[in-house]
Amino acid sequence: MPGGFTRADIEAIATLANLELDPAEVDLFARQLAAILAYADQLRQVDTTDVVPTAHAVARHAAERDDVARPCLDRADALANAPDAAAGLFRVPRVIG
Amino acid sequence: MTRPATLVELREAIRSGARTAVDVCLGALARIEATDGALHAFNTVCADRALARAAEIDRDPPRWRTAPLAGIPVALKDNLCTRGTRTTASSRILETFVPPYDATVVARLEGAGAVVVGKTNCDEFAMGSSNENSAFGPARNPWALDRTPGGSSGGSAAAVAAGVAPLALGSDTGGSIRQPAAMCGIVGLKPTYGRVSRYGLLAFASSLDQIGPLTRSVEDAAVALSVIAGPDPLDATSAPEAVADYAGAVGGGAAGARIGVPRRLLAEGVDESVAAAFEGAVDVLAAAGATIVDVDLPHAAHAIPVYYLVATAEASSNLARYDGVRYGFRAPGSGDADLRTMYARTREAGFGAEVKRRIMLGTYVLSAGYYDAYYLKAQQVRTLIRRDYDGAFERIDAVAMPTSPTPAFRIGERAGDPLQMYLADVFTVSANLAGLPAVSVPCGFTGAGLPIGLQFTGRRFDEATILRLAAAYERETSWRDQRPAI
Numbered sequence: 001m002p003g004g005f006t007r008a009d010i011e012a013i014a015t016l017a018n019l020e021l022d023p024a025e026v027d028l029f030a031r032q033l034a035a036i037l038a039y040a041d042q043l044r045q046v047d048t049t050d051v052v053p054t055a056h057a058v059a060r061h062a063a064e065r066d067d068v069a070r071p072c073l074d075r076a077d078a079l080a081n082a083p084d085a086a087a088g089l090f091r092v093p094r095v096i097g
Numbered sequence: 098m099t100r101p102a103t104l105v106e107l108r109e110a111i112r113s114g115a116r117t118a119v120d121v122c123l124g125a126l127a128r129i130e131a132t133d134g135a136l137h138a139f140n141t142v143c144a145d146r147a148l149a150r151a152a153e154i155d156r157d158p159p160r161w162r163t164a165p166l167a168g169i170p171v172a173l174k175d176n177l178c179t180r181g182t183r184t185t186a187s188s189r190i191l192e193t194f195v196p197p198y199d200a201t202v203v204a205r206l207e208g209a210g211a212v213v214v215g216k217t218n219c220d221e222f223a224m225g226s227s228n229e230n231s232a233f234g235p236a237r238n239p240w241a242l243d244r245t246p247g248g249s250s251g252g253s254a255a256a257v258a259a260g261v262a263p264l265a266l267g268s269d270t271g272g273s274i275r276q277p278a279a280m281c282g283i284v285g286l287k288p289t290y291g292r293v294s295r296y297g298l299l300a301f302a303s304s305l306d307q308i309g310p311l312t313r314s315v316e317d318a319a320v321a322l323s324v325i326a327g328p329d330p331l332d333a334t335s336a337p338e339a340v341a342d343y344a345g346a347v348g349g350g351a352a353g354a355r356i357g358v359p360r361r362l363l364a365e366g367v368d369e370s371v372a373a374a375f376e377g378a379v380d381v382l383a384a385a386g387a388t389i390v391d392v393d394l395p396h397a398a399h400a401i402p403v404y405y406l407v408a409t410a411e412a413s414s415n416l417a418r419y420d421g422v423r424y425g426f427r428a429p430g431s432g433d434a435d436l437r438t439m440y441a442r443t444r445e446a447g448f449g450a451e452v453k454r455r456i457m458l459g460t461y462v463l464s465a466g467y468y469d470a471y472y473l474k475a476q477q478v479r480t481l482i483r484r485d486y487d488g489a490f491e492r493i494d495a496v497a498m499p500t501s502p503t504p505a506f507r508i509g510e511r512a513g514d515p516l517q518m519y520l521a522d523v524f525t526v527s528a529n530l531a532g533l534p535a536v537s538v539p540c541g542f543t544g545a546g547l548p549i550g551l552q553f554t555g556r557r558f559d560e561a562t563i564l565r566l567a568a569a570y571e572r573e574t575s576w577r578d579q580r581p582a583i
Contacts, residue, residue, distance in 0.1 A: 010457070013457050013460050013461050013464070014441075014457065016460050016464060017413060017444075017456050017457060017460040018417070018420065018437070018440045018441050018444055019441055019444050019445055019448075019453060019456065019457070020438070020441035020442050020444075020445040021445065021453070022445070025450075025453065028450075029453075029454060029457050032454060032515055032516075033454075033457060033458055033461065035516055036405065036458060036515065036516055036519075037458075037471070039401075039402060039516055040402035040405065040406055040471065040475075042399060042402060043399055043402055043403065043406075043474050043475065043478055044474075046396065046399060046474075046477075046478050046481065048474060048477035048478060048481070051477040051478075051480050051481060052477070052480055053473055053476030053477050053479070053480060054476055054477075054479040054480040054483055054530075055304060055476060056290075056304050056334070056532075057290055057304065057479075057483055057529075057530065057531050057532025057533075058289065058290045058291045058334075058336065058532040058557060060291075060336070063333040063334075063335075065330055073197060073198070074197070077197035078197065078423075080195070080197065081193070081194055081195060081197075081423065081424035081425065082422070082423055082424065083421055083422075083425070083426065083427035084427065090422050090423060092422055092436055092439070093431070093433065093434055093435055093436050093438075093439050094435065094436075095435075095436050
């Protein structure tokens with residue numbers, strides 16, 4: 001795909017990213033993503049044979065703590081920012097049926 | 098006009114009874130009133146919260162006498178959660194979000210007596226180098242109102258430079274504390290990854306994000322770091338390493354230090370005035386007794402593409418949570434659509450162009466068929482960058498570079514070309530990729546009067562050394578005595 005993105009390519013990525021792009025954005029991102037990735041292609045010149053990837057620069061073992069029950073977020077606080085809540089729950093559009 | 102007081106000077110004035118916390122707080126609020134129409138450094142000013150807090154401190158002097166920040170006004174980047182005070186990340190999608198908890202850094206600042214005066218403007222979700230990506234309009238540079246203050250912590254830098262508060266917090270994922278500090282003529286510190294808890298920081302790229310102070314002196318940055326540093330049970334990546342006496346370290350001087358200058362990396366693309374100021378700074382350090390050596394960081398030239406592949410991949414995952422269900426904005430009318438459509442319309446309407454561009458790029462580089470070529474490759478070169486620095490630190494104590502290759506640019510100048518904007522981060526992203534601490538300190542002005550920054554990068558968890566070198570340089574120069582006309 002590098003070297004150029006079709007509209008369909010961009011729309012497929014947008015679907016994966018849960019974005020409904022408008023047509024102007026599809027064209028713009030097709031051009032800009034291609035330019036950014038062309039620039040990133042300089043990494044191909046770097047020999048990375050047998051180089052381990054770094055996910056975190058300061059590697060350490062996972063932190064452990066005692067399994068002690070603590071108070072959690074109050075239900076009303078948790079729901080206070082919801083765009084739609086009812087009966088103590090977040091309400092979303094119909095998912096099934 | 099006199100130089101505004103530093104944090105340490107203000108603290109002494111409050112402790113001695115020369116000023117009350119309320120008086121200082123009213124001064125900060127008045128300064129916001131006088132400057133923010135021009136600067137737009139703040140998204141939210143919390144005058145009532147601040148004055149109530151200041152009065153509380155004035156009521157009980159014995160309790161606060163030894164608190165390191167008692168009565169000090171603080172501005173917080175608007176991606177740090179503040180219980181009961183709107184936290185937007187300068188995004189439409191969080192325009193009405195009121196966090197139910199405080200970030201750990203906020204709790205620690207307030208525990209030390211700080212008075213939060215407001216939430217500062219920034220690039221949306223900290224994605225940008227100019228503050229132009231704020232959904233609420235750009236912040237402006239106090240030294241030249243037609244220019245950006247840098248970014249993404251542009252509002253924090255502008256507020257400190259304009260004398261609103263002696264301390265602001267920012268976040269730095271690829272230079273977002275250091276670059277605006279340089280462009281606004283103040284000090285900005287990105288601590289070692291893990292040094293400061295990220296709990297309550299709205300996540301952008303979790304392996305790179307770190308919170309740190311912006312101040313008008315190196316000593317102030319050291320005082321602030323001592324308050325916010327240290328392990329936190331609420332952030333599993335916060336580090337257990339002991340917190341040093343950073344403020345005590347700043348008096349040490351540069352004599353005997355070995356400072357590396359990556360000449361090959363600096364050979365191209367550095368603005369003439371920045372290069373001249375940097376060379377002058379190197380001379381000052383040498384005269385102060387430091388040994389200056391050439392250092393080769395062969396993979397640092399690739400840091401920009403590595404950064405923009407890693408950071409966008411992480412961002413695409415982190416920002417998946419903004420979906421119109423639990424908090425923030427939901428696209429009007431989309432409640433009647435199916436769930437996926439509601440998500441997609443909400444995100445389309447709620448995110449700005451740069452955030453969408455990065456989510457798209459990050460989604461692509463993580464997608465089947467492209468993961469190895471981009472994301473994995475970037476992670477491997479990240480290893481090589483880290484090794485370059487680790488090797489260099491076997492024979493030097495710090496790396497010195499300009500913070501930014503150019504001084505502050507004009508608003509709109511780079512807005513149409515994202516790649517050109519990304520190149521502004523060439524000297525700052527390596528520290529994030531390698532998890533290293535780095536500090537920017539003022540080192541001069543261009544002919545047009547725009548500030549220039551000098552950056553020191555140090556060993557992991559050795560903030561004390563880079564703060565000591567920055568303070569030694571600061572003592573030998575008088576750049577910080579200059580202030581913008583605003």
